[in-house]
Amino acid sequence: MNSIAQRLESVREHITHAEKQAGRPPGSVQLLAVSKTRPAEDLRAALGAGQTRFGESYLQDARPKITALADAPIEWHFIGPIQSNKTREIAEHFAWVHSVERLKIARRLSEQRPPELPPLNVCLQINTSGEASKAGASPAEALTLARSIAELPRLRLRGLMTLPAPAGDFEQQRVPFRQLRQLFDQLNAEGLALDTLSMGMTDDLEAAIAEGSTIVRIGTAVFGARAPNKGRGTKDE
Numbered sequence: 001m002n003s004i005a006q007r008l009e010s011v012r013e014h015i016t017h018a019e020k021q022a023g024r025p026p027g028s029v030q031l032l033a034v035s036k037t038r039p040a041e042d043l044r045a046a047l048g049a050g051q052t053r054f055g056e057s058y059l060q061d062a063r064p065k066i067t068a069l070a071d072a073p074i075e076w077h078f079i080g081p082i083q084s085n086k087t088r089e090i091a092e093h094f095a096w097v098h099s100v101e102r103l104k105i106a107r108r109l110s111e112q113r114p115p116e117l118p119p120l121n122v123c124l125q126i127n128t129s130g131e132a133s134k135a136g137a138s139p140a141e142a143l144t145l146a147r148s149i150a151e152l153p154r155l156r157l158r159g160l161m162t163l164p165a166p167a168g169d170f171e172q173q174r175v176p177f178r179q180l181r182q183l184f185d186q187l188n189a190e191g192l193a194l195d196t197l198s199m200g201m202t203d204d205l206e207a208a209i210a211e212g213s214t215i216v217r218i219g220t221a222v223f224g225a226r227a228p229n230k231g232r233g234t235k236d237e
C-alpha cells in the first residue's frame with residue numbers, strides 16, 4: 001500500500017470521526033484533495049485510492065496535470081487567487097471555483113464558460129479574519145454580491161468559502177467557521193439556495209466540521225508537507 005493511499009485512508013477516518021463527534025450524518029462532508037505543487041503521479045496514486053476531487057491554486061501548475069490526467073474521471077476545483085487574465089482557462093478546465101471574491105471575476109467566468117459544459121459551480125470567498133491583507137469579500141457585502149452572482153447565467157452559486165488565519169486552539173478555530181455558517185444561513189433565509197460551505201484544512205478540519213463544513217480542502221494530510229514558499233495564497237504567475 002503506498003503512503004498517499006494510507007494518508008487518504010486516515011484523512012477519511014478523521015473526517016468520519018469528526019462527523020460523528022458533531023452529530024452529523026456520515027458522508028455529509030466531502031474531501032477535496034488539494035494537489036497544488038504536487039506532480040501528476042501523486043494525483044494518480046490518490047485516484048488509485050478512490051479520490052476523484054482535486055483542488056488546485058495556481059493555473060500554471062495545474063494545466064500540465066489536467067492534460068496529463070485527461071483520461072481520468074477527475075473533478076477539478078480551483079481554489080486560488082484569480083487574476084482577470086486567467087478566467088478563461090479556469091472557466092474552460094474546472095468544474096468548481098471556490099475563490100470568487102469580486103463581481104467582475106464572476107462575470108468573466110460566466111461569459112467565458114464554454115456552452116457545451118454545465119454551469120460552473122462557484123463559491124463566494126469571504127474574509128472572516130477582518131484583515132485587509134486577507135483575500136475574500138467582506139461579510140457586509142456578501143448578500144449584494146451573492147445576489148448578483150446568482151443571476152449570472154453560466155454560473156451556479158453553490159455557497160461560501162473561507163481561508164481563515166491560523167488559530168491556536170479548537171475554540172478559536174471555530175470562530176471564523178461559525179461566522180461563515182451564520183452568513184450562509186442568512187443568505188439562505190434571503191432566498192439564495194446555497195448548499196456548500198467550503199471550510200477546513202489539514203490543521204482545522206474538526207473545527208470546520210463542527211461548524212457545518214460540507215467540503216474540507218486538505219493538502220498536507222493527504223500528500224505530505226509542501227516545499228517551503230509553495231503554501232497558501234501566493235499569486236499565480
Ligand SMILES: *Cc1c(COP(=O)(O)O)cnc(C)c1O
Pocket residue numbers: 034036057079080163201202203217218219220221231232233
Ligand atoms: C493550500 C490550501 C489548502 C490546503 O491546505 P493544507 O493545510 O495543506 O491542508 C486549502 N485551501 C486553500 C485555499 C489552499 O490554498
